[in-house]
Amino acid sequence: MSPLSPQEKAPLAADPQAAPAAVLQPTSASPVAANWRGFLRVGSIITETPGVKTFRLLPSSGDRFLPFTFVPGQFLNVAFWIGGARMNRSYSISSSPTKREYVDLTVKREPRGAVSRHIVDLLRVGDLIEAAGPVGKFTFDGTEADSIVLIAAGVGITPMASITRYLIEQGWGGDIFLIYACRTPADFIFGDEIAALQRVHPKLRVAVTASKPEGTDWKGGRGRITKELLTQTVPDLASRRIHICGPPLMMEATRAMLTELGVPPGQVKTESFGAIKPSPAAAGTALKATAPATGPMVTFSTNRKSARIKVDQTVLELSEELSIGIANSCRVGTCGVCKVKMTSGEVAMEVEDSLDADDKANGIILACQAKPKSDIAVEA
Numbered sequence: 001m002s003p004l005s006p007q008e009k010a011p012l013a014a015d016p017q018a019a020p021a022a023v024l025q026p027t028s029a030s031p032v033a034a035n036w037r038g039f040l041r042v043g044s045i046i047t048e049t050p051g052v053k054t055f056r057l058l059p060s061s062g063d064r065f066l067p068f069t070f071v072p073g074q075f076l077n078v079a080f081w082i083g084g085a086r087m088n089r090s091y092s093i094s095s096s097p098t099k100r101e102y103v104d105l106t107v108k109r110e111p112r113g114a115v116s117r118h119i120v121d122l123l124r125v126g127d128l129i130e131a132a133g134p135v136g137k138f139t140f141d142g143t144e145a146d147s148i149v150l151i152a153a154g155v156g157i158t159p160m161a162s163i164t165r166y167l168i169e170q171g172w173g174g175d176i177f178l179i180y181a182c183r184t185p186a187d188f189i190f191g192d193e194i195a196a197l198q199r200v201h202p203k204l205r206v207a208v209t210a211s212k213p214e215g216t217d218w219k220g221g222r223g224r225i226t227k228e229l230l231t232q233t234v235p236d237l238a239s240r241r242i243h244i245c246g247p248p249l250m251m252e253a254t255r256a257m258l259t260e261l262g263v264p265p266g267q268v269k270t271e272s273f274g275a276i277k278p279s280p281a282a283a284g285t286a287l288k289a290t291a292p293a294t295g296p297m298v299t300f301s302t303n304r305k306s307a308r309i310k311v312d313q314t315v316l317e318l319s320e321e322l323s324i325g326i327a328n329s330c331r332v333g334t335c336g337v338c339k340v341k342m343t344s345g346e347v348a349m350e351v352e353d354s355l356d357a358d359d360k361a362n363g364i365i366l367a368c369q370a371k372p373k374s375d376i377a378v379e380a
């Protein structure tokens with residue numbers, strides 16, 4: 001693993017989005033930060049499935065308890081130095097917030113992924129990870145509804161695992177429906193634990209479908225998540241709160257099915273793990289758009305550089321052409337790592353999930369989403 005640089009000046013997130021109220025009260029004398037950033041130590045590594053590992057992270061300080069609390073469904077932003085470039089990524093916390101001594105991140109090795117391969121292949125017990133958070137609004141702690149439908153595919157099960165573990169530990173009285181799609185039975189992340197929980201908790205109902213079960217003795221569902229699977233598993237589906245997390249295409253298809261089944265969109269919450277496109281390895285390495293630069297002028301005041309934006313280009317993409325060095329992670333508006341302050345002008349943002357009211361009042365924008373509507377200046 002590449003050495004981490006605590007002195008690195010760029011923070012993981014300029015101003016992480018406000019976390020909802022923490023579920024648990026601190027149980028140690030150590031201060032518990034709302035917007036924490038610092039280092040965590042890898043305490044143990046568990047192989048979950050081929051290509052997926054859970055990293056159990058402990059306080060680096062030697063304290064017994066973590067320096068932050070979180071709400072089930074939140075994530076951490078982590079940063080690594082790989083090949084001389086600083087790279088930020090987000091990982092949902094898969095453990096329950098009742099476990100105050102550690103936090104689990106469960107990471108899938110993407111065959112060509114820069115950071116996930118680094119984590120899964122190279123991280124060892126004892127290594128330090130630079131992290132910030134917890135952040136995210138894809139949360140559920142049992143107070144928001146009297147039942148919950150969790151629909152996940154692949155590694156999208158991680159926030160659902162935290163929510164399920166927490167609700168069961170709390171003896172929550174509502175029904176929990178977990179509908180999960182994986183490729184092969186061997187790819188069912190947390191499969192043994194979920195089967196064991198299901199046996200002893202009648203309120204937890206699980207339906208798992210494998211798209212490639214051939215050659216195994218799999219007795220669960222086959223194929224992808226369908227409308228039939230949803231309605232057979234969840235009575236009165238249209239009246240329930242639903243959370244979806246998985247690959248973009250699965251999420252899109254599931255949303256469409258829920259709409260056809262009469263579920264009001266306001267009852268559905270989603271978490272996207274990112275766009276399906278390679279992210280640039282480092283500032284300045286983005287492919288140059290071929291479109292002419294005829295749009296509004298963007299001034300990066302800290303770097304004293306200005307350029308006109310190209311058609312459909314985001315402030316982040318232009319900043320990469322100019323080697324401005326705006327930190328980023330998800331590139332889909334979720335993580336908040338690319339927040340920058342806009343001091344003049346106006347932008348349109350398709351997704352602004354990670355901006356809260358304070359951010360908006362203070363002129364903070366998401367560089368990965370921002371498309372200038374007029375000449376703008378940003379502090380970057």
Ligand SMILES: Cc1cc2nc3c(=O)[nH]c(=O)nc-3n(C[C@H](O)[C@H](O)[C@H](O)COP(=O)(O)OP(=O)(O)OC[C@H]3O[C@@H](n4cnc5c(N)ncnc54)[C@H](O)[C@@H]3O)c2cc1C
Pocket residue numbers: 075089090091092093105106107108109110111112113114115116117136155158159271272273274276277278279330334335
């Ligand atoms: C809120 C949030 C929570 C998340 N939680 C989790 C989690 O719990 N567990 C988890 O595993 N992930 C999670 N992710 C995803 C994670 O942040 C990373 O995006 C993921 O690990 C891939 O990062 P990477 O650097 O390995 O891939 P990148 O290098 O960023 O590549 C992104 C994708 O493009 C593909 N790709 C890369 N280069 C090429 C190329 N040249 N040609 C074609 N394809 C290419 C990669 O295979 C990968 O699928 C989460 C993301 C968000 C936003």
Ligand code: FES
Pocket residue numbers: 327328329330331332333334335336337338339354366367368369
């Ligand atoms: S990079 Fe995640 S919100 Fe912009």
